[in-house]
Amino acid sequence: MSETVEAIDRLCRAEWGRLLAVLIREFGDFDLAEEALQGAFASALASWGRGVPKNLRGWLYAAARHDAIDRLRRKARLASKEAELAALPAGHAPAADELYEETAVPDERLRLIFTCCHPALAAEAQVALTLRTLCGLATEEIARAFLVPVPTMAQRLVRAKTKIRNAGIPYVVPEEADLPERLSEVMAVLYLVFNEGHSASRGEALVRGDLCAEAIRLARLVRELLQEPVAELEGLLALMLLHDSRRKARVDAAGGMVLLADQDRSLWDGAEIEEGRDLLRAALRRGPPGPYALEAAIAAVHADAARATDTDWKQIAGLYDLLVATHPSPVVALNRAAAVSMAQGPAAALPLVDALEEQLAGYHLWHATRADLLRRLGRTNEAIAAYRRAHELAQNETERQFLERRLRELQR
Amino acid sequence: MQYLLLIYEGEKRFANLNKADLTAEMGEYRAFGKEFASAIQGGNALQPTSAATTVRVRDGKRLTTDGPFAETKEQLGGYYLVEAKDLDAAIAMAAQIPGARVGSVEVRPIQKFS
The missing domain is CATH 1.25.40.10 (Tetratricopeptide repeat domain)
Structure with missing residues (x-):
């Protein structure tokens, strides 16, 4: 049974961001969407033991919608708002063991990430909200990763959601004219998440390594969802992959820090390096490199050296010259x-x-x-x-x- | 002459009022509104500063930050009450105000009472 629970938990976690995004779109309320999705996951745990639906995303979406409408009904009834009650759509609760097959759930995660990384929110709130909503990290996990007390993190999230609601932060992908500026905000948040995970063992190593993985996952996601390729996003993803590739070599068996020059390069992740290089090449083909692409290029020169003594420091110094000149x-x-x-x-x-x-x-x-x-x-x-x-x-x-x-x- | 009467108070005090005190205070505001109805050209309660966003334009670049205007070197110089479909539209307008290039424009939503 616990295996089933774990499997369901994993499936739910993978679907969290996508389902939450579409529920917020539909109900216009972060808290309601979150509560409803948690309700749907609880129903899944209760009923999937007898068989996991074929279209689990569709099943979860239907169950969460039903839960949300239920909650709205209860609220309207409590306030005896008959008009609101009548206006609510009928919720369809999927049968417990129904092998649910419905139409595809649209992907609204791009709206969600632009709203979470809105410049009218403080940077720390942007980070917390992105991890909570898009990655489905629990408030406790985010608090642990950023070394703040759980109530502080919970309050940060509440404040951010309140500001979104009260100040009228829209749930949209920004218009083309604003896209570069807003995308740079999103990239800054992703890089913050990554660096928090990457900066050596403050806090629990495991959770922090996860932050790197989440930042990479989100960067991939944004890249997939954007209509047009963006060189700096490719540069950022390349940078994160190239740095993450050294993760195993950065700490020795005793937990001590290992400098780049002393790292066992056979521990570097070849697949990440390869992908990072490809992305960097793509970014560089699109035009003059931005700061992320330049940093990625520096990381790539390090990756090229089989031994520390083979490092092409002249090239690295030249790349830093460019970086100092432009940024x-x-x-x-x-x-x-x-x-x-x-x-x-x-x-x-x-x-x-x-x-x-x-x-x-x-x-x-x-x-x-x-x-x-x-x-x-x-x-x-x-x-x-x-x-x-x-x-x-x-x-x-x-x-x-x-x-x-x-x-x-x-x-x- | 026209005058702008600006109300400053601790927003925590207001947020923590119990229902009876809140009703009493709202009653006083209504009474004030009635007494000076012929003089009052407009007026609104503002949402607390936690809903505020500050907009500045420097070197043609828009800088948007969470929170209220917090400089002591600059003074309130004017205001616009605008209708905007969302915060993005309000920020875009705020950034076009000439004062945003040399000072700051605080964008604060108006409080709605249902």
């Missing part, structure tokens, strides 16, 4: 300096890093990068001081352990 930011400039240190040596990179002090003095990776250059230049005492400062500022336990290891090595 300047202190962090990008820092990464460029690190690439320059590999292409031309630490002496060439140190002045580039030092020039960023004013902007990045509070950022642990600025100190860690500087420390690494000083270490390679044999300026041990200065390196130790810089590693200490990086250690003071680092929040992430895995990174702190790495810095401690470096300090021990230098003080030997």
Whole structure:
């Protein structure tokens, strides 16, 4: 039985976003749609033990519609609103063991993702709402993944849904003129979800790896549903796949962080790398690369090197030059300096890093990068001081352990 | 002369009023409306700031953020009451207001009482 429960749970989870999207379209109410869909899943658990319907999506949709109408009826009856009661359509509850075959359920997930990632919602609300509605993650799971208390996450979701309703955020795919801007909001949300999963073991590793998978799944979905191909979306998907391909190699058996140079490259996921490369090529053919495609190109150069020593650092430094020129930011400039240190040596990179002090003095990776250059230049005492400062500022336990290891090595 | 009378208060207080106090306060507003009916050209209750969105245009690029206008360096300079089919339409209009290029336009839905 528990196997059936698990199987049903998996099926339901896979269908959640698609069904929710169409129910919100029909009933114009996020909460009602969510409650009704949960009701449908409960009925599925109760009745599918005797046979899973052939068209399970259709079955779930019919059951959820029925549940929603039931709820509206109860509400209207409570408020004795006879007119509203009469206006409600008849709900058809699928028979418990009916092998349900109805017309296809339309796909409204593009509307849903644009509404969840609406710029009038705060970024953290966009992320939470996207994971809850499109991916079907439970509030508890999202809270755990983002290391916030469950009530805080629950309140964040309630506020977001209230704002959608009260402020009149529409449930539509934006018009063509607004599409690029709105799509960049969606991509930013997907990248946030991915990075939250990718940034080394803060919180539970399993849940966080799932975030990467969800971000990739959503990017694939948006790409499928859009009418026209979008180069930056291909670039973003390529970037996520290329970074995700290193997941198994990034942490050692003891849970410690493994730097790119020290990773066992045989652990890299070849299929993800291949797909990432194909997408990147497609993106680059469409025109001058945007920031995601450039980052993906850098990741692809790393993927090309069978051993760390084979890495084409000149090409990577050149790609960072492009990135700094088109999308300047202190962090990008820092990464460029690190690439320059590999292409031309630490002496060439140190002045580039030092020039960023004013902007990045509070950022642990600025100190860690500087420390690494000083270490390679044999300026041990200065390196130790810089590693200490990086250690003071680092929040992430895995990174702190790495810095401690470096300090021990230098003080030997 | 015409004057705009702007009502500032703690929205938490209003949200937490019990039914009796709310009815009493609404009654006072109705009485005010009646007393000054000949002077009042229009007026609305606004939805709380949690429903607000702030729109700015900088370098031709529209910046939309969640929440109310929160700068202390800028002052209220005018208002439009508009009909729009949804928030996107209201934001699009807000971005066309010249003031959006140098200041901010807060888009706040009007409260409807059923």
